[in-house]
Amino acid sequence: MLNINLIRENPEVVEEGVRKKGYDAGLVDKVLEADMARRELIVKVDDSRKERNEVAGAEQRTKDIEQRGREIKEELKTLEPQLKELEEQFENALGQIPNLPSDKAPTGAGEEDNKEVSVWGEPDKTKSKDHLEIGKTLGIIDFERGAKVAGSGFYYLKGDGALLELALVQYGLKFLNERGFTPVITPDLAQKRFYEGTGYLPKGEEAQTYTINDGELGLIATAEVTLAGYHADEILNSKDLPKQYAGYSHCFRMESGAYGKYSKGLYRVHQFSKVEMFAFTKAEESESIHEGFLKLEEEFWQSLGIPYRVLEMCTGDLGAQAARKFDLEAWMPGRNDYGEITSTSNTTDYQARNLNIKYRDGNETKFSHTINGTLVATPRAIIAILENGLEEDGSVVIPEVLRQYIGKSQIT
Numbered sequence: 001m002l003n004i005n006l007i008r009e010n011p012e013v014v015e016e017g018v019r020k021k022g023y024d025a026g027l028v029d030k031v032l033e034a035d036m037a038r039r040e041l042i043v044k045v046d047d048s049r050k051e052r053n054e055v056a057g058a059e060q061r062t063k064d065i066e067q068r069g070r071e072i073k074e075e076l077k078t079l080e081p082q083l084k085e086l087e088e089q090f091e092n093a094l095g096q097i098p099n100l101p102s103d104k105a106p107t108g109a110g111e112e113d114n115k116e117v118s119v120w121g122e123p124d125k126t127k128s129k130d131h132l133e134i135g136k137t138l139g140i141i142d143f144e145r146g147a148k149v150a151g152s153g154f155y156y157l158k159g160d161g162a163l164l165e166l167a168l169v170q171y172g173l174k175f176l177n178e179r180g181f182t183p184v185i186t187p188d189l190a191q192k193r194f195y196e197g198t199g200y201l202p203k204g205e206e207a208q209t210y211t212i213n214d215g216e217l218g219l220i221a222t223a224e225v226t227l228a229g230y231h232a233d234e235i236l237n238s239k240d241l242p243k244q245y246a247g248y249s250h251c252f253r254m255e256s257g258a259y260g261k262y263s264k265g266l267y268r269v270h271q272f273s274k275v276e277m278f279a280f281t282k283a284e285e286s287e288s289i290h291e292g293f294l295k296l297e298e299e300f301w302q303s304l305g306i307p308y309r310v311l312e313m314c315t316g317d318l319g320a321q322a323a324r325k326f327d328l329e330a331w332m333p334g335r336n337d338y339g340e341i342t343s344t345s346n347t348t349d350y351q352a353r354n355l356n357i358k359y360r361d362g363n364e365t366k367f368s369h370t371i372n373g374t375l376v377a378t379p380r381a382i383i384a385i386l387e388n389g390l391e392e393d394g395s396v397v398i399p400e401v402l403r404q405y406i407g408k409s410q411i412t
Contacts, residue, residue, distance in 0.1 A: 001094050001353045007031055017100035020107060020315035027096050034090040041083050048075050099350035101315040102287075102324040108314025114327075115314065120298065121307025123331040124388065130334025131386040132265040135161065137394060138411055141382075143265070153255065153270040157382075160411040164385065164398070165273060165378045167405035169248060172275035172376045175300055176246035181277065186226035186249045192216050194229035197354035199321040208253045223247030224372045227278035228351055236359040236368060242281040242289055246375070249274060262335050266379035277373040282359065283349065286369035287324075290346040293373035294326045297342045300375055304399040306384045307331040309338055321347045330384040341380045344373030 007014050007028060015025040055069045106115045135141030140161030146154040157165055173183045192215060200209050200221045209218040220226055227247045236243065251274050266272075277296065281289050294310070301308050313325040322345035329338035349367035352358070357368045389397040396411040403409050 001350065002097050002099065003349075003353070004031075004035060004094065007094075007097070008035070014097070014100065018098060020101050021098050021318060021320075022109060022316045023096075023098055027093070031090070031093045031097060034086065034093045038083070038086040038090045041079065041086055045076070045079050045083050048072055048079060052076070098318075098320040099323050099347060101318055102346070105318060105324050106312060106314045109316040110314070111317050113314040114311045114317055117310040117312050117326070119307075119309040120302060121305070121331070123307045124333065125336065127333035127387065127390055128336065129387065129390055130265065130332075131383045132334075134386045134390055134394075134396065135265075135382075138396065140164075140411065141266070150270075153268075155266070155269060160406065160408075161382070163406045164382055164402070164411070167398075167402040168376050168378050168381050169273060169275060170405050171402055172300070173246055173248060175303075176275070176277065176296075176375060179296065181244045181246040183246045183248070184223075184227065184230075186220075186223045186230075186247050188220055188250045188252070189217055190220050190225050190229060192218065194232070194355070195220065195225050197232075198225045198228045198351055199319065200225060208255070210252050210254060219252035220249060221253045222251050222274060222372075222374075223249035223276040224278060227276065227372075228355060228357075228370060231280060231357050231368075232355040234357060235365055236280060236357070238282055238359050238361045241359055241368070242279045242285060244277070244279045247276040247278055249276070251377075262337070262339060266383050267339060269379055272377060272379045274377045275375045277344070277371075277375055279371040280352075280357065280359075280368045281371060282361070283366060283369050286346050286348060286371060290324065290344060290371050290373075293344040293371055297328050297344060297373060297375060301328060301330065301341070303401050304381075304385070306341075306388055306399075308341070313343075319345075321345065321350055323348045323350070330380070331388065332383055333387040333390075334383070339380065339383070341377065341384060342374040344371070346371050 002014065011028050011032065015028045018027060019025045052072045055065055055072065058065050106113065140157060140159050142156040142158060146156050177183050195209050195218045208221040211218045226249065227245050250271060252271050255268050255270060277293055279289050308328050308330045311327045311329060313327065318325050325343060325345040327340050328342040330341045332339045347370050349369055351370045352367040358365045359368050385399065386396050391397060398406055398409055398411060
């Protein structure tokens with residue numbers, strides 16, 4: 001959530017940022033109205049509580065004093081529930097305000113306005129087979145039996161397909177560990193506070209989370225949720241920042257929207273594995289660390305030999321949490337186009353305010369900034385490897401950096 005003082009002192013700035021993200025600027029007025037009503041009632045409740053204490057501490061117990069004590073008790077019975085209700089209305093209104101976009105984010109309404117930053121590698125446009133055909137021929141992907149057992153959007157990886165996924169995870173964790181990240185295997189479930197606090201809502205158009213136990217517990221859509229929650233309600237020491245984690249988890253997404261013809265097969269599934277980068281940083285360091293995450297993603301995918309391009313998301317395509325965001329899109333011969341494989345976002349102090357994550361800087365405590373970035377989501381990596389590595393004889397060349405984990409150079 002945003003700092004309420006920012007909204008009180010600079011409502012026009014907040015309204016402009018909200019509009020750039022494609023949200024209703026009227027949300028700002030709703031927050032200020034709820035804030036004003038809440039603050040006025042806080043004064044009344046505090047005054048009544050103060051008077052109650054004075055009455056209770058009076059040396060002489062007259063009938064008038066005792067009568068006033070009873071009146072205050074009745075007043076508070078009415079005022080305190082009203083205050084609780086107003087606090088909830090205020091929190092709900094504040095929670096609808098998105099994080100403000102960075103001044104560096106290109107202005108735009110949607111994905112058509114995203115900016116191409118760079119391109120790496122030369123796409124081989126002579127290849128056109130998609131990963132479903134390749135995987136079925138090689139006997140390493142089985143969607144039919146996945147649907148039989150778990151439903152549409154689930155799948156089995158078999159043989160070298162299973163080994164390829166595990167190789168990507170092992171290499172990804174080793175890659176980040178060598179660069180100062182702490183490897184972490186996180187829970188695959190999180191309490192409501194954490195998946196909502198990081199922006200993975202269980203209801204509405206952007207719903208991703210499978211919930212259980214009446215919605216108080218949910219299957220995580222990314223290790224971002226559990227890594228962000230790791231230091232919730234803590235005050236970190238600025239000398240220990242940045243804290244950088246490499247999180248491995250299974251991820252579960254409802255994917256209930258309509259995504260078009262390019263979403264078939266492994267591109268958009270309900271369950272997958274992922275290695276996620278996450279950092280807790282000081283405010284003044286978050287921008288450089290975010291750009292560093294992008295460099296790490298590029299280095300990783302270059303080591304796999306996969307052609308890609310980098311896009312910077314425009315303001316209208318940032319989502320609620322991010323102030324700035326980059327996507328990597330790999331060349332996918334099966335679609336004769338690029339497809340998203342990773343993203344990295346700077347959420348500034350937006351998530352930290354939701355989860356109460358601070359750091360001590362001298363005599364001050366400040367909200368931490370949080371950075372997230374996918375190093376590798378295994379299904380989309382497998383798409384890119386199968387489609388780009390396909391040989392004329394139907395075999396697939398395994399990237400050299402993965403061969404030590406699989407024990408071979410080709411899938412045949």
